[in-house]
Amino acid sequence: LQYKNTLFIGKVVHAFSALPSTNSHAQELLSKSTPIEGTVITAAEQTAGRGQIGSRWYSPASLCISMSVILYPRFxxxxxxxxxxxxxxxxxxxxxxxxxxxxxPCRVKWPNDVYLAGKKVAGILIQNQIAGRQLQHTIIGIGLNVNVEQFPPALPLAISLRQAGGALYDLWAVEEALGRALEQRYLALRGKQIASLQEEYYENLLGYGESCRYLLPGGREVVAVGKGVDEDGRLRLWFDGQEQAFGLKEIQWLPD
Ligand code: BTN
Incomplete structure (x- = not known):
């Protein structure tokens, strides 16, 4: 079981029918071994899928992709x-x-949610290991809603490829394509093409150069213009005649 048309991502795939979380499994692997770069962990179902800032990620059996990719971006x-x-x-x-x-159109919501028609089709959880000034390893965890026909009422802002007008997809084909796309983008990063990657990210970033509503720490609602992302990954917003940067826990984007 390995991806075709890749150099290193998905040459080893550990595919499980169920796991609590593919990211947690990747962390366990890394704690006791050095998996080869590009090792992928997938699960048809996650029983405790993890989202950003401690949230849960809905990963129903065989309807979505839950994958974690281990990389060593020491560069x-x-x-x-x-x-x-x-x-x-x-x-x-x-x-x-x-x-x-x-x-x-498919847009990105800072920092790395992927949106279709105002709803979230995919979420990403990245866990980096840093030593000194360099990255040692990273786990890139991706949850993509593929064939889900209906989400629970508690998730009104979720959407699947299927719901957005797509067919019923072969999950393996989508997963392989995702692995391929990630490898190409990773190679571009390794090739120092950061300026063009950032430009493309901004071109597709919701709220970039546009006014949107945000909830600030303390509960104040503002209309602010997105100015990009700073070196620490914080979102730069312009309002009240000045620019301020916010971390993920500090700000909430209010959809229209
Ligand atoms: C988010 O939007 O909050 C991030 C969701 C990330 C979900 C993926 S599914 C595969 C990987 N394993 C996890 O436990 N989480 C990520």
């Missing part, structure tokens, strides 16, 4: 680690666009 300085968020988001977007060529 990347720790202060440039947001580059990994950029390549992961762009790779997911590439894949969504490929399978939904005539679908609604």
């Amino acid at each position: 990347l300085e720790a202060r440039r680690q947001f580059g990994l968020n950029i390549i992961a988001a762009l790779a997911v977007r590439d894949t969504v666009q490929h399978f939904l060529a005539d679908g609604p």
Whole structure:
């Protein structure tokens, strides 16, 4: 079981029918061994899928992709680690666009949610290991909603490729394409093409150069213009005549 048309991502795939979390499994592997670069862990179902800032990720059996990819981006300085968020988001977007060529535009919501028609089609959880100024390893965890026909009412802002007008997809084909897209984007990052990756990220970033509503720490609602992302991966917003940067826990984007 391995991906075709890749150099290193998915040459080893550990595919499980069920796991609590593919990211947690990748962490366990890394704690006791050095898996070869590009090792992929997938699960048809996650029983405790993990989202950002401690949230849960809905991963129903055989309807979505839950994958974690182990990489060793030692070429990347720790202060440039947001580059990994950029390549992961762009790779997911590439894949969504490929399978939904005539679908609604696919945008990125900072830091790395992937949106279709105002709803979230994929989420990404990146866990980096840093030593000194360099990255040692990263786990890029991707959850992509593929064939889900209906989400639980508690998830009104979720959407699947299927719901966005797509067919019923072969999950393996989508997973392989995702692996391929991630490898291409990773190679671009390794090839120091960070400026063009960042440009593409901004071109597709919701709220970039546009006014959107945000909830600030303390509960104040503002209309702010997105100015990009700083070196620490914080979102730069312009409001009240000045620019301020916010971390993920500090700000909430309010959809229209
Ligand atoms: C988010 O949007 O909050 C991030 C969701 C990330 C979900 C993926 S599914 C595969 C990997 N394993 C996990 O436990 N989480 C990530």
